Amino acid sequence: MYYYAEVLRGTRASRVIAIILGIFLALAIMFRLWAFAEHSRIHVSGAHAMSPNIPVAVLFAIAEVIGLVTATLLGGVLAKENDGHLEIAWTKPVSRDRLAAATMGVDIVTILLSQFATVLLVLVICAMFVWPSFYSDAATLPSIAITLLGPIAWYACLTAFSASLKRGLGMVVGLGWLAALVVPAVAEGTARSSSDFGRAIHWVFQPIAYIDPIEYVHLSFHGSGGMSAMQNAPLGPLGVSAGILIVLIIVYLALSVLQWRRVEA
Amino acid sequence: MSTISIERLSKSYGKFLAVDDVTIEIPTGSVFGLLGPNGAGKTTTFKCLLGLARATSGVIRFDGHELTPSLFESISYVPERSVLYEWMNGAEHLEMQRRTFKRYDSKRAKQLMDLFKLDPRKSVRAMSKGMRTALAIVMAFAINPETLVLDEPTSGLDPVNQRAVLNLIIESAAQGATIVLSSHQIGQVERAADHLAVLQNGRVILAGAVDDLKSDRKIVEGIFPSETIALDGLRRDSRIERLDQSGRILRLTVKADGGGLAETLSSMGAQSVRIVDLNLEDIFLNAVAPGSQTADVVEAG
Numbered sequence: 397m398y399y400y401a402e403v404l405r406g407t408r409a410s411r412v413i414a415i416i417l418g419i420f421l422a423l424a425i426m427f428r429l430w431a432f433a434e435h436s437r438i439h440v441s442g443a444h445a446m447s448p449n450i451p452v453a454v455l456f457a458i459a460e461v462i463g464l465v466t467a468t469l470l471g472g473v474l475a476k477e478n479d480g481h482l483e484i485a486w487t488k489p490v491s492r493d494r495l496a497a498a499t500m501g502v503d504i505v506t507i508l509l510s511q512f513a514t515v516l517l518v519l520v521i522c523a524m525f526v527w528p529s530f531y532s533d534a535a536t537l538p539s540i541a542i543t544l545l546g547p548i549a550w551y552a553c554l555t556a557f558s559a560s561l562k563r564g565l566g567m568v569v570g571l572g573w574l575a576a577l578v579v580p581a582v583a584e585g586t587a588r589s590s591s592d593f594g595r596a597i598h599w600v601f602q603p604i605a606y607i608d609p610i611e612y613v614h615l616s617f618h619g620s621g622g623m624s625a626m627q628n629a630p631l632g633p634l635g636v637s638a639g640i641l642i643v644l645i646i647v648y649l650a651l652s653v654l655q656w657r658r659v660e661a
Numbered sequence: 662m663s664t665i666s667i668e669r670l671s672k673s674y675g676k677f678l679a680v681d682d683v684t685i686e687i688p689t690g691s692v693f694g695l696l697g698p699n700g701a702g703k704t705t706t707f708k709c710l711l712g713l714a715r716a717t718s719g720v721i722r723f724d725g726h727e728l729t730p731s732l733f734e735s736i737s738y739v740p741e742r743s744v745l746y747e748w749m750n751g752a753e754h755l756e757m758q759r760r761t762f763k764r765y766d767s768k769r770a771k772q773l774m775d776l777f778k779l780d781p782r783k784s785v786r787a788m789s790k791g792m793r794t795a796l797a798i799v800m801a802f803a804i805n806p807e808t809l810v811l812d813e814p815t816s817g818l819d820p821v822n823q824r825a826v827l828n829l830i831i832e833s834a835a836q837g838a839t840i841v842l843s844s845h846q847i848g849q850v851e852r853a854a855d856h857l858a859v860l861q862n863g864r865v866i867l868a869g870a871v872d873d874l875k876s877d878r879k880i881v882e883g884i885f886p887s888e889t890i891a892l893d894g895l896r897r898d899s900r901i902e903r904l905d906q907s908g909r910i911l912r913l914t915v916k917a918d919g920g921g922l923a924e925t926l927s928s929m930g931a932q933s934v935r936i937v938d939l940n941l942e943d944i945f946l947n948a949v950a951p952g953s954q955t956a957d958v959v960e961a962g
Contacts, residue, residue, distance in 0.1 A: 398761045491730045660714040
Protein backbone atom coordinates (compact mmCIF):
# COMPACT_ATOMS: atom_id res chain seq x y z
CA MET A 397 0.00 0.00 0.00
CA TYR A 398 2.16 2.82 -1.33
CA TYR A 399 -0.43 5.43 -0.31
CA TYR A 400 -0.11 4.63 3.40
CA ALA A 401 1.06 8.17 4.24
CA GLU A 402 -2.15 9.51 2.74
CA VAL A 403 -4.22 7.03 4.70
CA LEU A 404 -2.59 8.40 7.86
CA ARG A 405 -3.21 11.96 6.69
CA GLY A 406 -6.85 11.12 6.02
CA THR A 407 -7.12 9.49 9.43
CA ARG A 408 -5.82 12.66 11.05
CA ALA A 409 -8.29 14.81 9.11
CA SER A 410 -11.05 12.41 10.14
CA ARG A 411 -10.06 12.92 13.76
CA VAL A 412 -10.58 16.65 13.37
CA ILE A 413 -13.97 16.02 11.78
CA ALA A 414 -14.84 13.55 14.55
CA ILE A 415 -14.06 16.23 17.13
CA ILE A 416 -16.29 18.74 15.33
CA LEU A 417 -19.13 16.21 15.05
CA GLY A 418 -18.52 15.14 18.64
CA ILE A 419 -18.96 18.74 19.80
CA PHE A 420 -22.27 18.94 17.93
CA LEU A 421 -23.38 15.64 19.43
CA ALA A 422 -22.36 16.74 22.93
CA LEU A 423 -24.27 20.01 22.51
CA ALA A 424 -27.30 18.09 21.25
CA ILE A 425 -27.18 15.71 24.21
CA MET A 426 -26.83 18.60 26.65
CA PHE A 427 -29.73 20.42 25.04
CA ARG A 428 -31.83 17.28 25.04
CA LEU A 429 -31.16 16.69 28.74
CA TRP A 430 -31.97 20.31 29.51
CA ALA A 431 -35.13 20.10 27.45
CA PHE A 432 -36.09 16.84 29.12
CA ALA A 433 -35.67 18.34 32.57
CA GLU A 434 -37.28 21.69 31.90
CA HIS A 435 -39.89 20.94 29.29
CA SER A 436 -41.13 17.39 29.68
CA ARG A 437 -43.87 18.12 27.19
CA ILE A 438 -41.31 17.91 24.39
CA HIS A 439 -40.95 14.22 25.18
CA VAL A 440 -40.64 12.02 22.13
CA SER A 441 -43.93 10.31 22.84
CA GLY A 442 -45.73 13.53 21.98
CA ALA A 443 -43.52 14.49 19.13
CA HIS A 444 -44.99 12.38 16.38
CA ALA A 445 -47.81 14.79 15.78
CA MET A 446 -45.35 17.64 15.24
CA SER A 447 -43.07 15.66 12.96
CA PRO A 448 -42.03 17.99 10.10
CA ASN A 449 -41.69 17.05 6.45
CA ILE A 450 -38.10 17.34 5.38
CA PRO A 451 -36.55 16.40 2.04
CA VAL A 452 -34.01 13.65 2.51
CA ALA A 453 -31.47 15.72 0.55
CA VAL A 454 -31.34 18.17 3.46
CA LEU A 455 -29.38 15.58 5.41
CA PHE A 456 -26.76 15.59 2.69
CA ALA A 457 -26.83 19.37 2.36
CA ILE A 458 -25.83 19.61 6.04
CA ALA A 459 -23.17 16.97 5.47
CA GLU A 460 -21.89 18.97 2.53
CA VAL A 461 -20.62 21.65 4.91
CA ILE A 462 -18.54 19.08 6.77
CA GLY A 463 -17.47 17.65 3.42
CA LEU A 464 -16.18 21.08 2.41
CA VAL A 465 -14.25 21.35 5.69
CA THR A 466 -12.68 17.92 5.07
CA ALA A 467 -11.92 18.87 1.47
CA THR A 468 -10.19 22.02 2.68
CA LEU A 469 -8.14 20.03 5.21
CA LEU A 470 -7.04 17.51 2.60
CA GLY A 471 -6.94 19.75 -0.49
CA GLY A 472 -3.59 20.52 -2.07
CA VAL A 473 -2.24 17.11 -1.14
CA LEU A 474 0.29 17.10 -3.97
CA ALA A 475 1.67 20.46 -2.84
CA LYS A 476 2.10 18.92 0.61
CA GLU A 477 4.28 16.24 -0.97
CA ASN A 478 6.16 18.88 -2.97
CA ASP A 479 7.06 20.63 0.25
CA GLY A 480 10.05 18.46 1.08
CA HIS A 481 8.77 14.89 0.69
CA LEU A 482 9.17 14.16 -3.03
CA GLU A 483 12.32 12.15 -2.35
CA ILE A 484 10.14 9.72 -0.40
CA ALA A 485 7.11 9.85 -2.68
CA TRP A 486 8.98 9.43 -5.94
CA THR A 487 11.33 6.66 -4.87
CA LYS A 488 8.45 4.26 -4.35
CA PRO A 489 8.09 1.47 -6.89
CA VAL A 490 5.04 3.01 -8.48
CA SER A 491 4.48 5.55 -11.24
CA ARG A 492 3.77 9.14 -10.33
CA ASP A 493 0.40 9.02 -12.05
CA ARG A 494 -0.67 5.99 -10.06
CA LEU A 495 0.64 7.41 -6.82
CA ALA A 496 -1.16 10.72 -7.40
CA ALA A 497 -4.38 8.94 -8.38
CA ALA A 498 -4.28 6.65 -5.35
CA THR A 499 -3.42 9.51 -3.01
CA MET A 500 -6.30 11.62 -4.27
CA GLY A 501 -8.54 8.57 -4.23
CA VAL A 502 -7.85 8.06 -0.52
CA ASP A 503 -8.73 11.70 0.13
CA ILE A 504 -11.96 11.48 -1.85
CA VAL A 505 -13.03 8.42 0.13
CA THR A 506 -12.21 10.31 3.35
CA ILE A 507 -14.33 13.27 2.23
CA LEU A 508 -17.26 10.99 1.42
CA LEU A 509 -16.92 9.16 4.74
CA SER A 510 -16.97 12.45 6.61
CA GLN A 511 -20.21 13.32 4.84
CA PHE A 512 -21.85 9.99 5.59
CA ALA A 513 -20.72 10.28 9.22
CA THR A 514 -22.41 13.68 9.35
CA VAL A 515 -25.63 12.27 7.88
CA LEU A 516 -25.52 9.60 10.56
CA LEU A 517 -24.99 12.19 13.27
CA VAL A 518 -27.91 14.29 12.02
CA LEU A 519 -30.11 11.17 12.11
CA VAL A 520 -28.98 10.43 15.67
CA ILE A 521 -29.77 14.00 16.71
CA CYS A 522 -33.16 13.75 14.98
CA ALA A 523 -33.85 10.56 16.91
CA MET A 524 -33.03 12.39 20.14
CA PHE A 525 -35.54 15.15 19.45
CA VAL A 526 -38.17 14.79 16.75
CA TRP A 527 -38.00 12.20 14.03
CA PRO A 528 -39.05 14.03 10.88
CA SER A 529 -40.86 12.57 7.91
CA PHE A 530 -38.24 12.35 5.24
CA TYR A 531 -39.45 12.39 1.70
CA SER A 532 -37.89 12.31 -1.72
CA ASP A 533 -38.90 13.64 -5.10
CA ALA A 534 -37.44 14.08 -8.55
CA ALA A 535 -34.91 16.61 -7.26
CA THR A 536 -33.57 14.33 -4.53
CA LEU A 537 -31.08 12.30 -6.50
CA PRO A 538 -29.40 15.17 -8.36
CA SER A 539 -29.41 17.21 -5.16
CA ILE A 540 -27.67 14.48 -3.21
CA ALA A 541 -25.26 14.07 -6.11
CA ILE A 542 -24.42 17.78 -5.92
CA THR A 543 -23.89 17.67 -2.17
CA LEU A 544 -21.55 14.72 -2.54
CA LEU A 545 -19.74 16.01 -5.62
CA GLY A 546 -19.34 19.61 -4.45
CA PRO A 547 -16.72 18.97 -1.75
CA ILE A 548 -14.85 16.60 -4.05
CA ALA A 549 -14.80 19.25 -6.77
CA TRP A 550 -13.56 21.79 -4.23
CA TYR A 551 -10.82 19.37 -3.13
CA ALA A 552 -9.85 18.81 -6.77
CA CYS A 553 -9.82 22.56 -7.40
CA LEU A 554 -7.50 23.27 -4.45
CA THR A 555 -5.24 20.40 -5.52
CA ALA A 556 -5.07 21.57 -9.13
CA PHE A 557 -4.23 25.15 -8.21
CA SER A 558 -1.40 24.04 -5.92
CA ALA A 559 -0.02 20.90 -7.57
CA SER A 560 3.09 22.61 -8.92
CA LEU A 561 3.79 24.65 -5.78
CA LYS A 562 6.39 23.72 -3.23
CA ARG A 563 5.25 26.30 -0.72
CA GLY A 564 2.31 28.63 -0.29
CA LEU A 565 -0.46 26.04 -0.04
CA GLY A 566 -2.01 27.95 2.86
CA MET A 567 -2.25 31.04 0.69
CA VAL A 568 -3.91 29.06 -2.12
CA VAL A 569 -6.48 27.64 0.31
CA GLY A 570 -7.16 31.01 1.95
CA LEU A 571 -7.39 32.96 -1.28
CA GLY A 572 -9.26 30.05 -2.85
CA TRP A 573 -12.08 30.33 -0.36
CA LEU A 574 -12.14 34.10 -0.71
CA ALA A 575 -12.28 33.90 -4.51
CA ALA A 576 -14.79 31.05 -4.44
CA LEU A 577 -17.23 33.14 -2.44
CA VAL A 578 -16.54 36.57 -3.91
CA VAL A 579 -16.27 35.76 -7.61
CA PRO A 580 -19.79 34.32 -8.08
CA ALA A 581 -21.25 37.14 -6.00
CA VAL A 582 -19.53 39.78 -8.14
CA ALA A 583 -20.50 37.97 -11.34
CA GLU A 584 -24.10 37.77 -10.20
CA GLY A 585 -24.12 41.33 -8.91
CA THR A 586 -22.88 42.79 -12.19
CA ALA A 587 -25.02 40.54 -14.43
CA ARG A 588 -27.61 43.23 -15.11
CA SER A 589 -25.31 46.20 -14.88
CA SER A 590 -26.06 49.01 -17.29
CA SER A 591 -22.63 50.61 -17.09
CA ASP A 592 -19.71 49.60 -19.29
CA PHE A 593 -17.55 49.11 -16.22
CA GLY A 594 -20.09 46.79 -14.63
CA ARG A 595 -20.40 44.77 -17.82
CA ALA A 596 -16.62 44.56 -18.10
CA ILE A 597 -16.42 43.27 -14.52
CA HIS A 598 -19.13 40.74 -15.27
CA TRP A 599 -17.34 39.70 -18.45
CA VAL A 600 -14.19 38.96 -16.42
CA PHE A 601 -15.79 37.34 -13.37
CA GLN A 602 -18.48 35.21 -14.98
CA PRO A 603 -16.08 32.79 -16.73
CA ILE A 604 -14.17 32.42 -13.47
CA ALA A 605 -17.44 31.71 -11.68
CA TYR A 606 -18.15 28.90 -14.16
CA ILE A 607 -15.03 27.01 -13.03
CA ASP A 608 -15.66 27.67 -9.33
CA PRO A 609 -17.11 24.51 -7.73
CA ILE A 610 -18.67 26.49 -4.90
CA GLU A 611 -20.86 28.17 -7.54
CA TYR A 612 -22.67 24.89 -8.06
CA VAL A 613 -23.19 23.72 -4.50
CA HIS A 614 -25.77 26.24 -3.29
CA LEU A 615 -29.12 24.66 -2.66
CA SER A 616 -32.34 26.35 -1.66
CA PHE A 617 -35.43 24.87 -0.09
CA HIS A 618 -38.84 26.38 -0.42
CA GLY A 619 -41.07 26.02 2.59
CA SER A 620 -42.14 22.48 3.30
CA GLY A 621 -42.50 21.73 -0.34
CA GLY A 622 -39.01 20.40 -0.46
CA MET A 623 -36.11 21.08 -2.65
CA SER A 624 -36.39 23.23 -5.71
CA ALA A 625 -33.93 24.66 -8.19
CA MET A 626 -30.55 25.78 -7.00
CA GLN A 627 -29.71 29.32 -6.13
CA ASN A 628 -26.96 30.92 -8.18
CA ALA A 629 -26.74 27.91 -10.43
CA PRO A 630 -25.59 29.48 -13.67
CA LEU A 631 -26.75 26.65 -15.87
CA GLY A 632 -30.09 25.91 -14.29
CA PRO A 633 -31.24 22.37 -13.57
CA LEU A 634 -29.70 20.29 -10.80
CA GLY A 635 -28.72 17.49 -13.13
CA VAL A 636 -26.73 19.88 -15.31
CA SER A 637 -24.94 21.29 -12.28
CA ALA A 638 -24.12 17.77 -11.08
CA GLY A 639 -22.76 17.03 -14.54
CA ILE A 640 -20.65 20.18 -14.49
CA LEU A 641 -19.26 19.21 -11.09
CA ILE A 642 -18.26 15.82 -12.48
CA VAL A 643 -16.51 17.51 -15.40
CA LEU A 644 -14.76 19.94 -13.04
CA ILE A 645 -13.60 17.05 -10.84
CA ILE A 646 -12.18 15.16 -13.82
CA VAL A 647 -10.50 18.23 -15.30
CA TYR A 648 -9.04 19.44 -12.00
CA LEU A 649 -7.74 16.01 -11.01
CA ALA A 650 -6.22 15.52 -14.47
CA LEU A 651 -4.59 18.96 -14.28
CA SER A 652 -3.23 18.07 -10.85
CA VAL A 653 -1.57 14.91 -12.12
CA LEU A 654 -0.23 16.60 -15.26
CA GLN A 655 1.36 19.35 -13.21
CA TRP A 656 2.75 16.96 -10.62
CA ARG A 657 4.48 14.95 -13.31
CA ARG A 658 6.58 17.98 -14.16
CA VAL A 659 7.56 19.02 -10.66
CA GLU A 660 11.18 18.44 -9.67
CA ALA A 661 12.48 17.56 -6.23
CA MET B 662 28.37 -4.30 -17.37
CA SER B 663 28.03 -1.31 -15.12
CA THR B 664 25.12 -1.25 -12.73
CA ILE B 665 24.75 2.48 -13.22
CA SER B 666 25.88 4.36 -16.28
CA ILE B 667 25.64 8.14 -16.50
CA GLU B 668 26.44 9.44 -19.94
CA ARG B 669 26.94 13.11 -20.74
CA LEU B 670 24.50 14.26 -18.08
CA SER B 671 23.77 17.96 -17.96
CA LYS B 672 21.28 19.79 -15.84
CA SER B 673 20.65 23.49 -15.86
CA TYR B 674 18.37 25.68 -13.79
CA GLY B 675 17.71 28.66 -16.01
CA LYS B 676 21.12 29.96 -17.00
CA PHE B 677 22.88 28.14 -14.16
CA LEU B 678 24.52 24.91 -15.26
CA ALA B 679 24.47 22.71 -12.15
CA VAL B 680 25.75 19.55 -13.85
CA ASP B 681 27.87 19.85 -16.94
CA ASP B 682 28.43 16.90 -19.25
CA VAL B 683 29.03 14.37 -16.52
CA THR B 684 29.91 10.82 -17.52
CA ILE B 685 30.33 8.25 -14.76
CA GLU B 686 30.40 4.45 -14.76
CA ILE B 687 29.51 2.84 -11.45
CA PRO B 688 30.48 -0.83 -11.47
CA THR B 689 28.21 -3.46 -9.99
CA GLY B 690 28.91 -4.14 -6.34
CA SER B 691 31.17 -1.15 -5.91
CA VAL B 692 31.13 1.62 -3.35
CA PHE B 693 31.36 4.75 -5.43
CA GLY B 694 32.30 7.99 -3.71
CA LEU B 695 31.12 11.22 -5.29
CA LEU B 696 33.17 14.04 -3.86
CA GLY B 697 33.19 17.74 -4.45
CA PRO B 698 33.04 21.06 -2.71
CA ASN B 699 29.67 22.57 -1.75
CA GLY B 700 27.66 23.44 -4.86
CA ALA B 701 29.70 21.12 -7.08
CA GLY B 702 26.58 19.36 -8.36
CA LYS B 703 26.60 16.15 -6.30
CA THR B 704 23.00 16.37 -5.06
CA THR B 705 21.74 17.45 -8.49
CA THR B 706 23.53 14.47 -10.02
CA PHE B 707 21.82 12.17 -7.51
CA LYS B 708 18.44 13.73 -8.24
CA CYS B 709 18.90 13.29 -11.99
CA LEU B 710 20.13 9.75 -11.42
CA LEU B 711 16.89 8.88 -9.60
CA GLY B 712 14.59 10.87 -11.87
CA LEU B 713 13.76 13.35 -9.14
CA ALA B 714 15.00 16.12 -11.42
CA ARG B 715 14.78 16.09 -15.22
CA ALA B 716 18.14 16.01 -16.92
CA THR B 717 18.59 18.74 -19.50
CA SER B 718 20.52 16.21 -21.57
CA GLY B 719 22.24 12.89 -21.15
CA VAL B 720 21.33 9.29 -20.54
CA ILE B 721 21.17 7.32 -17.32
CA ARG B 722 20.93 3.55 -17.34
CA PHE B 723 20.62 0.91 -14.68
CA ASP B 724 22.03 -2.37 -15.97
CA GLY B 725 21.49 -1.04 -19.45
CA HIS B 726 17.89 -0.05 -18.89
CA GLU B 727 16.28 3.29 -18.29
CA LEU B 728 14.97 3.97 -14.82
CA THR B 729 11.41 2.73 -14.32
CA PRO B 730 9.28 2.92 -11.15
CA SER B 731 9.55 -0.83 -10.60
CA LEU B 732 13.34 -0.50 -10.21
CA PHE B 733 12.74 1.45 -7.00
CA GLU B 734 11.78 -1.84 -5.40
CA SER B 735 15.51 -2.40 -4.98
CA ILE B 736 16.84 1.16 -4.80
CA SER B 737 17.13 3.19 -1.62
CA TYR B 738 17.88 6.88 -1.41
CA VAL B 739 18.95 8.85 1.61
CA PRO B 740 18.82 12.54 0.71
CA GLU B 741 21.09 15.20 2.10
CA ARG B 742 18.31 16.88 4.11
CA SER B 743 15.49 15.28 6.03
CA VAL B 744 12.47 14.51 3.89
CA LEU B 745 10.59 12.61 6.58
CA TYR B 746 7.02 13.51 7.45
CA GLU B 747 7.18 15.66 10.58
CA TRP B 748 3.73 14.57 11.72
CA MET B 749 4.56 10.88 11.58
CA ASN B 750 6.63 8.89 14.07
CA GLY B 751 9.36 6.36 13.45
CA ALA B 752 7.06 3.36 13.56
CA GLU B 753 4.71 4.93 10.99
CA HIS B 754 7.62 5.60 8.65
CA LEU B 755 8.71 1.99 8.93
CA GLU B 756 5.13 0.82 8.40
CA MET B 757 5.04 2.95 5.26
CA GLN B 758 8.16 1.15 4.03
CA ARG B 759 6.72 -2.25 4.97
CA ARG B 760 3.55 -1.61 3.00
CA THR B 761 5.41 -0.17 0.03
CA PHE B 762 8.38 -2.47 -0.50
CA LYS B 763 8.16 -6.22 -0.95
CA ARG B 764 11.78 -6.55 0.16
CA TYR B 765 11.14 -4.88 3.52
CA ASP B 766 12.67 -6.88 6.36
CA SER B 767 10.94 -6.19 9.70
CA LYS B 768 13.59 -8.02 11.70
CA ARG B 769 16.38 -6.01 10.13
CA ALA B 770 14.45 -2.77 10.68
CA LYS B 771 14.10 -3.63 14.36
CA GLN B 772 17.82 -4.39 14.60
CA LEU B 773 18.69 -1.10 12.94
CA MET B 774 16.32 0.88 15.17
CA ASP B 775 18.06 -0.70 18.16
CA LEU B 776 21.49 -0.04 16.67
CA PHE B 777 20.76 3.69 16.44
CA LYS B 778 18.79 3.65 19.71
CA LEU B 779 15.73 5.17 18.03
CA ASP B 780 12.37 5.23 19.78
CA PRO B 781 9.78 4.21 17.15
CA ARG B 782 7.03 6.06 19.02
CA LYS B 783 8.87 9.36 18.87
CA SER B 784 7.48 11.90 16.43
CA VAL B 785 9.87 13.09 13.73
CA ARG B 786 9.03 16.63 14.83
CA ALA B 787 10.66 15.87 18.18
CA MET B 788 13.74 14.20 16.67
CA SER B 789 17.16 15.82 16.40
CA LYS B 790 18.88 16.13 13.03
CA GLY B 791 20.99 13.09 13.82
CA MET B 792 17.95 11.01 14.76
CA ARG B 793 16.24 11.96 11.51
CA THR B 794 19.31 10.96 9.54
CA ALA B 795 19.45 7.68 11.46
CA LEU B 796 15.76 6.98 10.76
CA ALA B 797 16.31 7.67 7.06
CA ILE B 798 19.23 5.23 7.14
CA VAL B 799 17.07 2.60 8.84
CA MET B 800 14.33 3.06 6.21
CA ALA B 801 16.88 2.75 3.42
CA PHE B 802 18.65 -0.35 4.68
CA ALA B 803 15.50 -2.11 5.93
CA ILE B 804 14.46 -2.97 2.39
CA ASN B 805 17.78 -4.73 1.69
CA PRO B 806 18.34 -2.72 -1.49
CA GLU B 807 20.56 -3.72 -4.34
CA THR B 808 21.44 -0.09 -5.00
CA LEU B 809 21.90 2.58 -2.37
CA VAL B 810 22.26 6.25 -3.14
CA LEU B 811 23.44 8.05 -0.04
CA ASP B 812 23.83 11.82 -0.04
CA GLU B 813 25.72 12.84 3.09
CA PRO B 814 24.43 9.81 5.01
CA THR B 815 26.25 10.68 8.24
CA SER B 816 25.11 14.29 8.41
CA GLY B 817 24.33 15.22 12.00
CA LEU B 818 25.29 11.81 13.40
CA ASP B 819 27.64 11.42 16.35
CA PRO B 820 30.95 9.59 15.73
CA VAL B 821 29.59 6.31 17.07
CA ASN B 822 26.62 6.35 14.70
CA GLN B 823 28.81 7.59 11.84
CA ARG B 824 30.90 4.48 12.34
CA ALA B 825 27.75 2.35 12.44
CA VAL B 826 26.59 3.78 9.10
CA LEU B 827 30.00 3.16 7.61
CA ASN B 828 29.89 -0.44 8.79
CA LEU B 829 26.45 -0.85 7.26
CA ILE B 830 27.73 0.48 3.95
CA ILE B 831 30.70 -1.85 3.97
CA GLU B 832 28.54 -4.80 5.02
CA SER B 833 26.00 -4.13 2.24
CA ALA B 834 28.75 -3.76 -0.32
CA ALA B 835 30.21 -7.06 0.82
CA GLN B 836 26.82 -8.65 0.16
CA GLY B 837 26.85 -7.31 -3.38
CA ALA B 838 24.96 -4.02 -3.14
CA THR B 839 26.06 -1.11 -5.28
CA ILE B 840 26.49 2.03 -3.23
CA VAL B 841 26.83 5.60 -4.44
CA LEU B 842 27.91 7.86 -1.66
CA SER B 843 28.70 11.50 -1.15
CA SER B 844 30.18 12.86 2.03
CA HIS B 845 32.26 15.71 3.30
CA GLN B 846 33.90 13.21 5.65
CA ILE B 847 36.62 12.18 3.25
CA GLY B 848 38.03 9.72 5.75
CA GLN B 849 34.75 7.80 5.68
CA VAL B 850 34.66 7.72 1.91
CA GLU B 851 38.25 6.55 1.90
CA ARG B 852 37.38 3.69 4.21
CA ALA B 853 34.40 2.55 2.18
CA ALA B 854 34.84 3.61 -1.45
CA ASP B 855 36.67 1.62 -4.08
CA HIS B 856 35.81 4.02 -6.91
CA LEU B 857 35.32 7.75 -6.91
CA ALA B 858 34.65 10.80 -8.97
CA VAL B 859 35.36 14.38 -8.00
CA LEU B 860 32.95 17.04 -9.17
CA GLN B 861 33.69 20.71 -9.35
CA ASN B 862 31.45 23.37 -10.86
CA GLY B 863 29.26 20.59 -12.21
CA ARG B 864 32.06 18.82 -14.07
CA VAL B 865 33.91 15.62 -13.34
CA ILE B 866 37.51 16.62 -12.79
CA LEU B 867 38.78 13.26 -11.59
CA ALA B 868 37.41 9.73 -11.72
CA GLY B 869 38.67 6.21 -11.33
CA ALA B 870 39.41 3.36 -8.97
CA VAL B 871 40.73 4.66 -5.65
CA ASP B 872 43.73 2.31 -5.70
CA ASP B 873 44.71 3.47 -9.18
CA LEU B 874 44.38 7.11 -8.23
CA LYS B 875 46.53 6.55 -5.17
CA SER B 876 49.19 4.44 -6.83
CA ASP B 877 50.27 6.83 -9.53
CA ARG B 878 50.98 9.74 -7.19
CA LYS B 879 53.11 10.28 -4.09
CA ILE B 880 53.70 13.02 -1.59
CA VAL B 881 57.26 14.22 -1.06
CA GLU B 882 57.40 16.08 2.23
CA GLY B 883 60.36 18.13 3.44
CA ILE B 884 60.95 20.02 6.69
CA PHE B 885 63.14 23.09 6.30
CA PRO B 886 65.03 25.07 8.94
CA SER B 887 63.09 28.27 8.17
CA GLU B 888 59.90 29.34 6.44
CA THR B 889 61.86 30.99 3.67
CA ILE B 890 62.10 28.35 0.98
CA ALA B 891 63.17 29.06 -2.57
CA LEU B 892 60.31 27.59 -4.57
CA ASP B 893 60.96 29.07 -7.99
CA GLY B 894 62.70 26.01 -9.39
CA LEU B 895 60.04 23.67 -8.02
CA ARG B 896 57.17 25.65 -9.54
CA ARG B 897 58.58 24.98 -12.99
CA ASP B 898 59.10 21.26 -12.39
CA SER B 899 56.64 19.32 -14.56
CA ARG B 900 56.69 16.31 -12.22
CA ILE B 901 55.07 18.37 -9.49
CA GLU B 902 51.27 18.58 -9.64
CA ARG B 903 50.78 20.52 -6.46
CA LEU B 904 52.89 22.39 -4.02
CA ASP B 905 51.78 23.24 -0.50
CA GLN B 906 53.79 25.13 2.06
CA SER B 907 52.75 25.26 5.67
CA GLY B 908 55.38 27.10 7.69
CA ARG B 909 58.61 25.11 7.47
CA ILE B 910 56.92 22.12 5.89
CA LEU B 911 56.80 21.73 2.12
CA ARG B 912 54.57 19.09 0.56
CA LEU B 913 54.86 18.20 -3.08
CA THR B 914 52.27 16.07 -4.84
CA VAL B 915 54.16 14.33 -7.59
CA LYS B 916 53.41 11.91 -10.40
CA ALA B 917 54.53 8.29 -10.07
CA ASP B 918 57.20 7.89 -7.39
CA GLY B 919 58.56 11.43 -7.61
CA GLY B 920 62.01 10.08 -8.33
CA GLY B 921 64.77 12.55 -7.62
CA LEU B 922 62.58 15.13 -5.88
CA ALA B 923 63.55 13.88 -2.43
CA GLU B 924 67.15 14.55 -3.32
CA THR B 925 66.19 17.95 -4.72
CA LEU B 926 64.57 18.93 -1.41
CA SER B 927 67.61 17.69 0.50
CA SER B 928 69.87 19.76 -1.70
CA MET B 929 67.63 22.78 -1.01
CA GLY B 930 68.42 22.39 2.68
CA ALA B 931 65.54 20.24 3.96
CA GLN B 932 66.36 18.83 7.39
CA SER B 933 64.28 15.72 6.75
CA VAL B 934 62.52 14.35 3.68
CA ARG B 935 60.04 11.51 3.40
CA ILE B 936 57.93 10.02 0.62
CA VAL B 937 54.40 8.98 1.58
CA ASP B 938 51.39 7.52 -0.20
CA LEU B 939 48.50 9.84 -1.04
CA ASN B 940 45.33 9.59 0.97
CA LEU B 941 41.94 10.44 -0.45
CA GLU B 942 42.01 13.90 1.05
CA ASP B 943 45.22 14.61 -0.85
CA ILE B 944 43.63 13.33 -4.06
CA PHE B 945 40.53 15.43 -3.46
CA LEU B 946 42.40 18.62 -2.64
CA ASN B 947 44.76 18.05 -5.51
CA ALA B 948 41.78 17.77 -7.84
CA VAL B 949 39.69 20.70 -6.61
CA ALA B 950 42.57 23.09 -5.87
CA PRO B 951 45.43 22.09 -8.12
CA GLY B 952 48.73 23.89 -8.33
CA SER B 953 50.54 25.82 -5.70
CA GLN B 954 48.43 26.79 -2.70
CA THR B 955 49.13 28.10 0.74
CA ALA B 956 48.33 25.80 3.59
CA ASP B 957 45.54 28.09 4.74
CA VAL B 958 43.72 27.79 1.45
CA VAL B 959 44.16 24.06 1.42
CA GLU B 960 42.75 23.71 4.90
CA ALA B 961 39.79 25.87 4.02
CA GLY B 962 39.02 23.64 1.04
